[in-house]
Amino acid sequence: MPELSASHRLRIGRYAEQNRIYLLTANTLGREPVFKDYTLGRMVVHQFKQAQSEGFADSLAWVVMPDHFHWLVQLQKGSLGQLMCQAKSLSTRSINSASGRTGSLWQQSFHDHALRQEESLVRVARYVVANPLRAGLVEKLGDYPLWDAIWV
Template sequence: MARTGRVRCETDLYHVTIRGCGRQIIFEDAVDRNFFLDRLELLAEQERVDVIAYCLMDNHVHIVLFDPEGDLGVFMQRLCCVYARYFNERHGRSGHLFQGRYSSAAIEDVRYLLTVVRYVHDNPVKAGVSGRECYQWSSYRGYVEDRGFVSRSLVYELIGGAVRFVEFSSSEDSRRDLARVMHSDGVGVLEVARTALGGRDPLVIGASPGPERDACIRILSECGLNASEISRITGVSRKVISRVAGQN
């Protein structure tokens, strides 16, 4: 079956993730990371793509992009190819470096962009690697110190500058918005549901009173979970979920 093309988002904002094949390491050291960032900056300028945020982890990368020209596929293909070629040559390996094609999630609401940027910068925190302020391989410090090649103007405009950015990054985020980002990034359904429900076990939903059960189902649906996923983790029938959330 032919691969379907990606649908262009009206805001031209995307959260892109690149993962190592089989979760393998894609950055061995600072030399690798600096090469990737140098090429990210260079290719973004050439393809007229704005890098709004990024975070390099050992086996995956998050990038938030503004792509007004609609050439996201060309940009990502060039970036992935040039880095994979470099990495294989430097480390004496062959074969695929990345896990298939990059994944991209459209950011349909510019205010939702803030939640996505925060999620990206929090990756080293959630992995237990480092605090966001100390992590060298994300764009967080570029926002705080107003430096680097990332395009900060849209986020600053939405949030009110660097000081407010730090305050927002340290505040409690909307559980529902955070769960939406997690789901679009491929995080497990059970973890997404627990985040959206404030830590509650989804299995208790089926035994909850009708109005409470229905409210929880709507929350999970709004986070991007489909009827089959909700049914699997809650025990509620798909028929009930379809009626409550309007899903087939």
């Protein structure tokens, strides 16, 4: 049997369930800090909002870090793969157009974690939005421009 790459092993057994809450994470290619540029980060945020307005997922909390994002969603329709493919491909297109970049922006796959009943939704949301504090990018959460949560 041929050896599978890490990205292919991630997809084995991936199952998406409607109305389930997932924490999704995607990294930029080579962990390049593309989103140090606030306007480029806003283009990723636009894709989160677009996915919600089209009924694919309800965004509960998110943060766009310089080289990755965390997105806490409640999946409404489609699969996680479809949701992430759309968000990553559309954001790549708009960011490349705006910045003069070409080629891939994101690493091929993504990480997903389905929240279990015993996990605290608020605890996970706090983890997501506190990323800039833990990374030392800001001293107060309100100083970081690329995050949101439905509880604020």
